[in-house]
Amino acid sequence: MIKIPHTVVLAALVTMGMFGGIASADAVSGPGSGSGFGPARVTVNDNQSEITVVGEGNLSSIPDVMRLNTGVEVRRTTAGAAFADARKAAAKLTEALLGAGIAAKDLQTNELSLGPVYDNYPVVAGYRAAQGVEAVVRDVDSADKVIDAVAAVGEEARLNGVSFEVSDTRKALKAARDAAFEDARARAEQYAGLAGDELGRVVSISEEGGTPPSPVMFSGAMAADKASISPGQQNISVRVRVVYELR
The missing domain is CATH 3.30.70.2970 (Protein of unknown function (DUF541), domain 2)
Structure with missing residues (x-):
């Protein structure tokens, strides 16, 4: 039997807006782009057909x-x-x-x-x-x-x-995970179609290193000015690697 491998590379980003709403923007880049994302790899052969994708969800929340x-x-x-x-x-x-x-x-x-x-x-x-x-x-x-x-x-x-x-990051993390998984699935569906296949069941899911929330710091001098007393925003990101079967 002849094995036919394909390889496709993807870096995808879904950016979420203020909590409670999502604004999305997609970016596609190849190796060495400095994006920091792992590859989405499609491999088709006689014994196994799978696609591995990496998706990311980012959430901006207002500190409380x-x-x-x-x-x-x-x-x-x-x-x-x-x-x-x-x-x-x-x-x-x-x-x-x-x-x-x-x-x-x-x-x-x-x-x-x-x-x-x-x-x-x-x-x-x-x-x-x-x-x-x-x-x-x-x-x-x-x-x-x-x-x-x-x-x-x-x-x-x-x-x-x-x-x-942010006093409670659980909702923000959940929303970022949802966005990361949807991002990964959308990429997988796109590349499965390009490979002439349909997306099957999820084989594995692993959450990779994202960006935890960090306090927004202001100096004492800034604190003395009322106009500078603003909580700003904090960003939370989650990256997920998902392997799907192709059929």
């Missing part, structure tokens, strides 16, 4: 949680005075955050420090004490209110940056 990294810092002539005043300022900061609607369970101390300040080492010019707090803001629309409350604490207050994240 902001993490505010804030705190207080004071400098005094003695270590005891610096530490005591830092603790008082931290209590005032905590009260301000609670008053701005942050739940007590969403406040976490992430820094507590005390040390000397030098003008000309080893001569000690004073002491610096600091206490940091991370506040989880679960209502992003209230971000301006929370940041204003921190600034109102006084000259001891510090804004060290914010980050945004």
Whole structure:
């Protein structure tokens, strides 16, 4: 019997828009294109007919949680005075955050420090004490209110940056997987037709390395500007390799 192999290469991308809707765009490229996708390979012979395709689904979601990294810092002539005043300022900061609607369970101390300040080492010019707090803001629309409350604490207050994240990525990942699988099936159907065959059952499915969501970071200086308090978007991608029978 004569074996007749064919090989076809594909890189496919399906881009999903804001969660709840899908906008698609297709790209086809060959090896060495820098796309990062694996091949879609069609092999036909006397014993077995299969097609392997790689599809990708991308989802853009709007973050619904902001993490505010804030705190207080004071400098005094003695270590005891610096530490005591830092603790008082931290209590005032905590009260301000609670008053701005942050739940007590969403406040976490992430820094507590005390040390000397030098003008000309080893001569000690004073002491610096600091206490940091991370506040989880679960209502992003209230971000301006929370940041204003921190600034109102006084000259001891510090804004060290914010980050945004999606609290529940399960729905986004599910939608990205759906898109990746549909992408793979569409490619498989197209190439099966080009090979003169029909698509059969799924032989195997494997999820490959995608892109996990990552926090969107902004600096403390940006956080001080209301116009910059925006959660932006986060992208989640899933890549799936599917093997189909051809018939």
